[in-house]
Structure formats: structure tokens, C-alpha cells
Amino acid sequence: MGFTRKRTGPHGTRYQALYDDARSVRQTAGTFATRKEADRAWQRAEARIAEGKAGDPRRARQTFRTYVKERWFPNHRIEASTRQDYAYALASHVMPYFGDMKLQDITSETVREWITHLKKQGASAYRIKYCKTAILNAIFTTAVNDGVLVYHPSRGVKTDPVPEKPRQIITTEQFARIYEALPDATAQLLVETDIESGLRWGELTELRVKDLDFTTGILTVSRSVVELVPKYHPEGRRFLVKDYPKGKRWRRFKLSPQIVAKLKAHAEANNLGPDDLFFSRRRDKPPKPELVEPETLTFKAPNGRTYTHGTITAYNLGKCKCDRCRAAYAAYRAKRRAQGRDSPRKPRIVDTEPHISANWFRKYCWHPARDAANLGWSPRIHDLRHAHASWLLAGGADLQVVKERLGHRKISTTERYLHTLPTADETALEALNKIRTTPAGPPGSPNAEKELADAKAKIAELQALITDQLIAQKTSDNLKLRPA
Incomplete structure (x- = not known):
């Protein structure tokens, strides 16, 4: 139990508040001018410790925000990318509703009202299910296991069903059209390697020369990389390399001789060593375009006034963003900085990370090629992995072999690709046609x-x-x- 100790010194009489923490180590809550203030200090400290003891009903009086931010989220063991997703979902959909509530006041009825609230805000059924099943259930399960709550408020609360949509698989003809529209040979090799191996993006962009045996064609998948906001990276960087792929187990499988030969030629042409990435970010900067002279010296802006190209007013008020006006504005800002009249933002830190950003590849390689192919739908890069599985099964590959190549834990996951190609139902249609065209003839x-x-x-x-x-x-x- 805490107590107050009277201390007399050169500055007069003072009162020190003392208490024992959860490990029975004597601690001080501060020194005060009066005994009353000191008594309140050690009593408050003991109350905070009591809130952390299992079975103490006072623990349920803390707010949802306090419990999640100070106890649950920092100590919940999840992947870095999952932690980043949880943080955004908590800030957007969970904290605004539950944050100021006390844990003891949250009931199953409260959770159902929250689901209705998210629906009115326009949240999708998938997003609501993710927030409730993955995040809210985990929070309350931990609270019950730790003795903070007596019962689980969200257990048994249902969300709207999320229908499983049929997968649309890239056909060989569609892949050829995308392949031809890619900007260069490196992008083509990356995409071809993806559909030949079925690797996930994080496994593909972390693929190194040492992972492929050029003699046997055996590829070892032992690592993956995830792209994070620096705030959620342990070292404040963008890319985090994990010493295991998804599923947390290594896998080995064989690649076709033609893709092995292409990868070997790529490694030799770029002087890649065993530890170098097969596919890395480009370091060369595109040349700055030359200034294009405007067709006329002056122009009429949307506000009805006339401006001259290459002036600050044309850039700011006329909203002209031609090369001449941009150059004039850049020169003006540079002059002000040289005179110390501006406070420019801190210069960007040069990112030396060699991994390819998924967003960059989508924006500058995949999306333009996909649009140029004009397929009538918009496949993702990840759909190349789906295509790999579907093509193998349609060609007669063993289901267990495909499961091991993809790194699935359950064979039921691989079975989803059995009837995904457009030609999958042709056998059934042939059987139906055979019955309908029997010697009895049409009606x-x-x-x-x-x-x-x-x-x-x-x-x-x-x-x-x-x-x-x-x-x-x-x-x-x-x-x-x-x-x-």
C-alpha cells in the first residue's frame, strides 16, 4: 500500500508520495507541498495499477481508445503490412464510433448499431466484415482472455453476406496482347516470369539470382518483400524484406527451360551477382524535355483576362501550366530562396531501395499495356497468378502439384481454379448436346x-x-x- 513520507530540507518541508508498482518495486509519484496532494498522488498511481490486474472490474471502465492504443495494438502480434491495414481501418471506421465509449458499456446491441452506422455511411459489405471479423473480434477476444471484459460483445453478431464472385481468368490470347503492349523487354520478362511461376508480387520482386538454379531450373522461394508507409516500418523505410514467403514456409518448383534461359541471359546482360535482384528499380532519370514555344505570345484565360506566356501572373492567375510559364515560376521561386525570403520544404531523402514499387509498375507499365490491349475488362497483376494456376489445371496438371507450386496450405484453395477458364464447361455442353441429338430426333x-x-x-x-x-x-x- 502507498504512503506519504515527510521530508525536510533547505527549501522547507515537502511530502513525497510513494507506492509499489505491479512488480512490488517501490516507486515515487512525485513530491508535493502538502500531505493531501501527496496522498492523492499515490492513490491515483495505485488505481492505475489496479486497472491492469486481471479480474479487477475497474479495468472495464477505461475507454475503448485507451485500451486499444495503449495495450492491445502495441502488443498484438501481426505482420507489419497487416498492422498498417489495421491502423487505417481503426482510424476510419472503428475509433470514430467506439473510441470514447467505456469497454463495459459496449454490448452486442452497440456492435449491431455500429454496423448499421457504417452501412449508412456507404461502407461496403466487405469492409464492414473485415473491420468486425478481423479487428473488432480480435480486440474483444484479447480483452476477454486478459480478464478486462466478462463477455465478448461482438461474438455472434452477423454482418451482411459478401458474395464470392467468379474469377475471370486471362486467356493466352489476352496475355499475348498485354505482353506486346508492355513498354520494354524488362517489363515483358517480369510479367512472363510472373505467369510462368505464379509468384506473388512480393515474392517476384524479391527474387534474386541465387534463388534460381540455371542448371536444373529449380526455383527456391524463401523470401518476400512488402511495401509500407515509413511510419509502420521498423526502421522507417519503405520496403521490408521478410525471411519467409506467405504461409511461412519455403517452396521449390521447376521453371520451363525457355524462361530459365531468358532469366539467365538477363542476368548476364546486366552483370547481376548472386545476391542481386532479377528485377530492380531503374536508376536512370529521364531527360528533361526542351521548352516548347507557345503558339501565341498571349492567351485568354478562363477568367476572361489576357496574359502573356512566361510570366508569374500567367502561371498563378491565368492557370497556364505550359513549359514557358512553369520555367518562369521556378526561376522566381529559386530567386526568393536565394534571398532567404522563402521557407522551402525539406529536400527529399534519396531513396536507395532497389525494389520495384507495385504502384509504380501498375501506373507506368501494367495499366497502359492493359488499356492498349482493350480486353473489355481490367485484370490486375495478381491475376497472372490466377492464370498460372488455371492454365496448369486446364492442361492436366496434378492438383497436388499445383497446390505446392502456389504455396497453398489447403487443397480446397487450389480447387477454386479447376473451372475458371471460358472453355471449362465445354465437356458438359458436349454431353448435353449428345443427349439432345439421339436417334429419336427433335420434337x-x-x-x-x-x-x-x-x-x-x-x-x-x-x-x-x-x-x-x-x-x-x-x-x-x-x-x-x-x-x-
């Missing part, structure tokens, strides 16, 4: 009419037989009921 033909008459005669014969059996049964029952 109205002589053979069909004869078979129909035979069927009717057979039905009439069976009906007569059933009627005779019923009459015989009824007669037998009457004889049994007649007195002897």
Missing part, C-alpha cells in the same frame, strides 16, 4: 412421336396395375374386419 419427328406413344402406354399399364393392387388390398382389409 415433332416420327421417331419422337412413337417414343412418346410408347411412354404413355407404359404409364397407363402401370396405373392399371397400381389400381388393381389397391382394390385387392381394400378387399382383404374388409374380410379381416368382418366378424366370424
Whole structure:
């Protein structure tokens, strides 16, 4: 139990508040001018410690925000990328509603009202299910296990169903059109390697020369990389390399001889060492374009006024962003900085990370090629992995082999690719067509009419037989009921 100690020194009498922490180590809550203030200090400290003890009902009096930010989130063991996703979902959908509530005041009814609130705000059924199932359930499960709560408020609360949409798979013809529209040979090799191996983006962009045996064609997938906001990176960087792929187990499989030969030629042409990435970010900067002279010296802006190109007013007020006006504005800002009249932002830190950003590749390589191919739908880069699995199964590959190549833990996950190609139902259609084109012929033909008459005669014969059996049964029952 805490207490107050009186201390006398050169500055007069003071009172020190003392208490024992959760590990029974003596701590001080501060020194005060009066005994009353010191007593309150050590009492508050003991109350905070009591809130951390299992079974203490006062622990449920803390707010949802306090529990999540100070206890649950910092100590919840999840991947760095998952932590980043959780942080955004908490800030957007969970904290605004539950943040100021006390844990003891949150009930199943409160959770259902929250779901209705998110629906009114326009959140998708998938997003609501993710926030409730992945985040809210985890928070309350931990609170119950740690003795903070007596019961689980979100257990048993249902969300709207999220229908599983059928996968649309890239066909070989569609892939060829995208491949031809890619900007250069390196982008083509990256995409071809992806569809030949079925690797995830994080596994593909962390692929190094030492991971591929050029003699046997065996590829070892032992690492992956994730792209993060520096705030959620342990070292404040962008890319985090993990010593394991998704599923946390290594896998080995063989690549086709033609893609192995291309990767070997790529490594030799770029002088790549064993530890170098097969595909890394480009270091060369595109040349600055030359200034294009405007067609006229002056122009009329949307506000109705006339401005001259190459002036500050044309850039600011006329909203002209031609090369001449941009150069004039840049020179003006440079002059002000040289005179110390501006406070420019800090210069960007040069990023030496060699990994390719998924957003960069989508924006400058994949999306332009996909749009140029004009497929009628918008496949993602990840759909190359789906295509790899579907093509293998459609070609007769063993289901277990495909499962191991993709790194699936359950074979049921791989089975989803069995009937995804447009030609998957052709066997069923052939069987249906075979039945419909039997010698009986289409409806109205002589053979069909004869078979129909035979069927009717057979039905009439069976009906007569059933009627005779019923009459015989009824007669037998009457004889049994007649007195002897």
C-alpha cells in the first residue's frame, strides 16, 4: 500500500508520495507541498495499477481508445503490412464510433448499431466484415482472455453476406496482347516470369539470382518483400524484406527451360551477382524535355483576362501550366530562396531501395499495356497468378502439384481454379448436346412421336396395375374386419 513520507530540507518541508508498482518495486509519484496532494498522488498511481490486474472490474471502465492504443495494438502480434491495414481501418471506421465509449458499456446491441452506422455511411459489405471479423473480434477476444471484459460483445453478431464472385481468368490470347503492349523487354520478362511461376508480387520482386538454379531450373522461394508507409516500418523505410514467403514456409518448383534461359541471359546482360535482384528499380532519370514555344505570345484565360506566356501572373492567375510559364515560376521561386525570403520544404531523402514499387509498375507499365490491349475488362497483376494456376489445371496438371507450386496450405484453395477458364464447361455442353441429338430426333419427328406413344402406354399399364393392387388390398382389409 502507498504512503506519504515527510521530508525536510533547505527549501522547507515537502511530502513525497510513494507506492509499489505491479512488480512490488517501490516507486515515487512525485513530491508535493502538502500531505493531501501527496496522498492523492499515490492513490491515483495505485488505481492505475489496479486497472491492469486481471479480474479487477475497474479495468472495464477505461475507454475503448485507451485500451486499444495503449495495450492491445502495441502488443498484438501481426505482420507489419497487416498492422498498417489495421491502423487505417481503426482510424476510419472503428475509433470514430467506439473510441470514447467505456469497454463495459459496449454490448452486442452497440456492435449491431455500429454496423448499421457504417452501412449508412456507404461502407461496403466487405469492409464492414473485415473491420468486425478481423479487428473488432480480435480486440474483444484479447480483452476477454486478459480478464478486462466478462463477455465478448461482438461474438455472434452477423454482418451482411459478401458474395464470392467468379474469377475471370486471362486467356493466352489476352496475355499475348498485354505482353506486346508492355513498354520494354524488362517489363515483358517480369510479367512472363510472373505467369510462368505464379509468384506473388512480393515474392517476384524479391527474387534474386541465387534463388534460381540455371542448371536444373529449380526455383527456391524463401523470401518476400512488402511495401509500407515509413511510419509502420521498423526502421522507417519503405520496403521490408521478410525471411519467409506467405504461409511461412519455403517452396521449390521447376521453371520451363525457355524462361530459365531468358532469366539467365538477363542476368548476364546486366552483370547481376548472386545476391542481386532479377528485377530492380531503374536508376536512370529521364531527360528533361526542351521548352516548347507557345503558339501565341498571349492567351485568354478562363477568367476572361489576357496574359502573356512566361510570366508569374500567367502561371498563378491565368492557370497556364505550359513549359514557358512553369520555367518562369521556378526561376522566381529559386530567386526568393536565394534571398532567404522563402521557407522551402525539406529536400527529399534519396531513396536507395532497389525494389520495384507495385504502384509504380501498375501506373507506368501494367495499366497502359492493359488499356492498349482493350480486353473489355481490367485484370490486375495478381491475376497472372490466377492464370498460372488455371492454365496448369486446364492442361492436366496434378492438383497436388499445383497446390505446392502456389504455396497453398489447403487443397480446397487450389480447387477454386479447376473451372475458371471460358472453355471449362465445354465437356458438359458436349454431353448435353449428345443427349439432345439421339436417334429419336427433335420434337415433332416420327421417331419422337412413337417414343412418346410408347411412354404413355407404359404409364397407363402401370396405373392399371397400381389400381388393381389397391382394390385387392381394400378387399382383404374388409374380410379381416368382418366378424366370424
